Amino acid sequence: MEHWLGDDPTVYVLRHVDARLLLNTAATPDETQMVQEWGGKLAEAVMRTIARDADNKQTLVRFDNQAHFVAHFLVDLIAGQAWTQWFYGAFSALKRYNTADSAKAVLLQNREHLPHILHYLSQYGAVEEVLSILDPQTIQALWDAGLDAYHTSLEPDAEALQPLFIRALWLVDTLDLWAHRPADEAALFEEFWRISSPAPDWHNQRALTNAIIDVLRFLVSGGYLRQVDQTHLSRVDLVQDNFDWLDVDWLRQRLFDLLTPPSQADPNLSAFRHTPTPRQRELLIDLAAVLAQYSPPLDQQNPASATNAMRLYAALLAHTSRWTDDAMVTGLIDRLLRAWESISEAANPAEAIRLLLQADVITVLQHIPSAKRDYADAHIRFLVQLGKSGIQVISSFIASSAAGQAQAWSNLPSEAAHPLDAAQTSSSAHIDDTLDDLAILSQSEQITADNSHTGSPKAAAEQSRSLVEDSFGSACAGIFLLIRAITDMRIPLLVAEEFIRPFLLNSATRWSGLATQRLDPALLLFAGLTASPVVPHDYWQQHIPSIQTALFRKLVGQRAIDGTTLYRHRLELGDDRIAWIAGTESVGIWPLCTSGSTDDIHHSPSEWLTLWEATTGHQPTILTSGDEHAANWQALQNTLQMLGTDDAALADMNLSMALMSASLLHIWARWLGRLSGSSTPYLLNEFIRRPGHITVTPRQITVELVNRPLDIVIQMASYLDPIRSVPWLDQRSIHFRIRGS
Incomplete structure (x- = not known):
């Protein structure tokens, strides 16, 4: 099968395969060879059946992958239809259990697929139904052993972080960066450890460098380091032999960002000190959009529960699938919910939010019962490190109301009827106006156009x-x-x-x-x-x-670009104009292009490397020949x-x-x-590039395409499946047919 399907994750469920085999045992005495021939013939029969019955759901049902298969089963299980469907034979051992135990068993057995299962359940609008039949212990186990299985540890490791902390202090000493030295370095490490991220991968040079930078950022936020000019930071070159295990160029750039004065001096460096990483910021933007548009029904009485974490994670995947396999997501969601839980302990959570915008952690802690301050301290300090974008997400948690949110949850894109053939519906919820000046929605990534421009589109x-x-x-x-x-x-x-x-x-x-x-x-x-x-x-x-x-x-x-290689091309445009184009190792993708007069851009733009490194996390190998x-x-x-x-x-x-x-x-x-x-x-x-016939109705567009020899390939990739609710086509769905098939 590998010869035919390669690494295709699609799950094919066949009702019947007609495989007529003739094996000559006299001519093939080797049992191993005989088994291989038998397997090859059987695989050919399976592939013939798949190709022949591609559109016949009575004999062949196809799922995108194992997660799709499981999610589909869960939807039918809850609806009481699973055991009437012939294609769920793989789950037949669960028939003797009730619905809740069956759902629990299949999710625990497939927990390595859980992020993708939640993504599909979100598409079907079935997340809340599934969570409602699971007990809290099962949900906690799934969150810990399923989603969080992507992590080696979500908790900082003091023993692993301490040597990195010590090396960072040595670097500060050597470069003479102290504004004032801490009185107690052990206490300072204790404070850093409590708000830090999990220990980095010691085999990853960039991860270790970022761990050192995290210490330096922490020292900046505490006012321990002074601002210096770029010349001063050139001293990094003098100590790079002591840091050959780090990405020294990346360290130098981040030191420059942290310690050089802004172009316009500002004595209040809170915005400079408390900012998320680029990837954290992108995730916070998407979380804010989820809360504004979909209002997942979070439990206000148990803010840090695994059920809330699962709901929020599922809603995020319904909003965008880009985070499905990202190990950072579950850790950040978990810590945000713990920060929400801590702030909810304050006498006036809204006032606590206002104080956090000023980075006034001490006053916020004073408003929290003394018995819970130690727990709250680390989580609130972590929130402050995320800056305004993280606080906006917490504000949305606090402003949300548990009452009536089950209805709001239906705003998630869902398939109203059976997932195989029902039309997906979508709606948009109002945007929460809490902290309008800090609102960070997905729309903030859009380019603001000048509508006053004469002749604008x-x-x-x-x-x-x-x-x-x-x-x-x-x-x-x-x-x-x-x-x-x-x-x-x-x-x-x-x-x-x-x-x-x-x-x-x-x-x-x-x-x-x-x-x-x-x-x-x-x-x-x-x-x-x-x-x-x-x-x-x-x-x-x-x-x-x-x-x-x-x-x-x-x-x-x-992940269409991994960023390790940049192909630099110069293209002559004529009229004394040229263009510089950046290519990647990915076939067909040249993501950056700058053009202008020969005099203006005779070299490829230097800002490319800054953008490239900040986005990919790599300093690329540049190929010009x-x-x-x-x-x-x-x-x-x-x-x-x-x-x-x-x-x-x-x-x-x-x-x-x-x-x-x-x-x-x-x-x-x-x-x-x-x-x-x-x-x-x-x-x-x-x-x-092929002709066809197009029919437009109020609810859908049907595209009938002239057939091509490789249509089986796009069919197996599910590219002929309907596309639901296209926003710029008045929410019409797109349906495809192949002429003559």
């Missing part, structure tokens, strides 16, 4: 959003397959609202390969338009760089030939848009198994 787009019922043939119907990549990457949250439709129209036109003089109606429909908006060139130039940066960060977050560079350059040329346009006046914008369109195409292809690493021309020609 907003007016044209507003006039073009009302889609009408229609049915028509199209030369480029295949582009609708790529809507899945746009929704998965949450592109509407990266692009300003009035700019999203022109952006999508531009991308769709490139993917289609059609001339732009006369737009195919499918291109306009793809973007949710009925007429083509006029977007001035300078408006594109104003917004494209920000979108490019946001998409780069998203690609890193989706060699066989690998040449291959990357040739792939870039082929991509631009497929996705570029001939409008020289818009050369800069065209280049950036072509590269972003390529990235989205290859993100779409990542679940195509062995074809995921195919070139841009291959993906476009084999899958995307």
Whole structure:
């Protein structure tokens, strides 16, 4: 089966396999060889059955992976339908148990898949139903041994952290960074240890460096270190032999960020001292959006319960799947809930929030009963280290009301009927106005557009959003397959609202390969338009760089880029203009592009490395020549030939848009198994650029595609499954059919 499916995680449940085998035992006396031949023939029979019965749910049912299979079973189990379905034979041993015990058993047996199971349960709107039948002990066990199994330890290890703390103090001594020395270094370590993160991986150079930086950040927040200039920090080079186990370049950069004065002197350094890491901030942004939009029904009486943690985690995965396998998430959720529990002990939690915004931990602790202060101290100090973004999340916890939240929970995207074939519904909840000036929602990642700009696309787009019922043939119907990549990457949250439709129209036109003089109606429909908006060139130039940066960060977050290698390319644009392009080790992805006159950008931009390191956590190996560079350059040329346009006046914008369109195409292809690493021309020609027929109704768009030889590949990747509630298409769903299948 590995030969046919590779590492495909799909679960296929077959009702019957007709495998007629003839083995010649005389010709094959070796039993091992005979077994191999028998297994190979059986695998061929299974694959023939899968290909033949792909659309016949009476004989073949397919699930994305084991987590999808388990989640689907749980939904049917709670509905009382599981044991009437033929495809749940794998769970038949549970028939003798009641519903609660069956759910408990299957979740504990599959706890390594629990994050993904919760993701699917969230999609089905079944999280609360599942949690309601589990006892608190089971939920705690699942949280500890399932989700938190990704961690070696969630608690700081004093013995592991102390040598790093001592080395950090030695560095401060050597570099003469003290503003004033602590009176008791042992007590200072005790204070640091109580609010620190778990011990780092001692085999990871960057993790050890970040642990040293955590100590330095702690010392800065306590006022122990003085500000110095960049020249002073050059002394790091003198001691790097003592720190050859660290990433010294990263240490030097972070020291510069921590200790050099801001461009405008500000005696109040609280914002400078108390800031989350970039990844923590991204997670806090998504958590704030979850609380504002979905209002998961958190138990106010037991703030730090595993049930609350599970609800919050499931809601986060319903909002975005990017955090599904991230080990940081459960630890941060756990500590946020413990901070909420601690603040809830204060006589006036709202007043405690106000004091925490001023980093006044001492006064907050004075408002907490003395018996609980030791417990609260570490968790509140950790919250202060997260800064305003962390406090906003806690404020949302406190402001929420347990009453009536079960109804609010239904705001999560859910499938109202059976998960296999019911339409997914979604709704949006009001945004909590608590601490408006600190609100950090996913929308904060959007690019703010200047709506007052003459000729901005907003007016044209507003006039073009009302889609009408229609049915028509199209030369480029295949582009609708790529809507899945746009929704998965949450592109509407990266692009300003009035700019999203022109952006999508531009991308769709490139993917289609059609001339732009006369737009195919499918291109306009793809973007949710009925007429083509006029977007001035300078408006594109104003917004494209920000979108490019946001998409780069998203690609890193989706693990499409690991950041270890940067291919640097110089491209001549004509008229004494050039472009610098950054390529990656990932096929088809060139995330950064800067263009301008030859005099202005004769070197690749230095800010690339700063952005690259801050986003990926790697200082990349930069390749400018060699066989690998040449291959990357040739792939870039082929991509631009497929996705570029001939409008020289818009050369800069065209280049950036072509590269972003390529990235989205290859993100779409990542679940195509062995074809995921195919070139841009291959993906476009084999899958995307094809005609078909499109039907638009008030609730859905049906795309019937002309068949292609490799359609079995996208079918096995579930790419022909419906796409639910596309926001820029008036929440219509997209349904696919292959003509002749």
